[in-house]
Amino acid sequence: MPADLAAQLRDLPGWQLEDGRLVRTVRLESFRAALDLVVAVGDEAEAMNHHPDVDLRYDQVRFALWTHVAGGVTQYDVELAHRISALLPAG
Numbered sequence: 001m002p003a004d005l006a007a008q009l010r011d012l013p014g015w016q017l018e019d020g021r022l023v024r025t026v027r028l029e030s031f032r033a034a035l036d037l038v039v040a041v042g043d044e045a046e047a048m049n050h051h052p053d054v055d056l057r058y059d060q061v062r063f064a065l066w067t068h069v070a071g072g073v074t075q076y077d078v079e080l081a082h083r084i085s086a087l088l089p090a091g
């Protein structure tokens with residue numbers, strides 16, 4: 001767990017720490033938009049070799065980020081959260 005995670009969370013609006021995971025749920029305009037987001041996040045995950053837990057339900061996607069080998073949240077998860085946030089529709 002990064003020592004300054006609380007401070008870093010201030011730069012990650014919409015994300016919260018839940019049961020040792022960095023979590024965010026987003027609602028998109030359609031299933032297709034949600035699916036496209038999941039694919040785009042997948043591309044980032046593959047580029048980082050760091051993968052989210054994804055729960056896709058119609059137009060809603062929940063991302064839960066944690067580092068398997070560490071059993072909790074690390075800087076990799078903070079970085080992936082920023083990349084996911086950057087992929088979200090504005091507003």
Ligand SMILES: C[C@H](O)[C@H](O)[C@H]1CNC2=NC(N)=NC(=O)C2=N1
Binds near residue numbers: 051
């Ligand atoms: C072998 C492979 O590099 C590892 O399993 C990677 C893959 N993606 C990963 N993703 C996440 N979230 N945590 C990990 O520890 C992790 N490890």
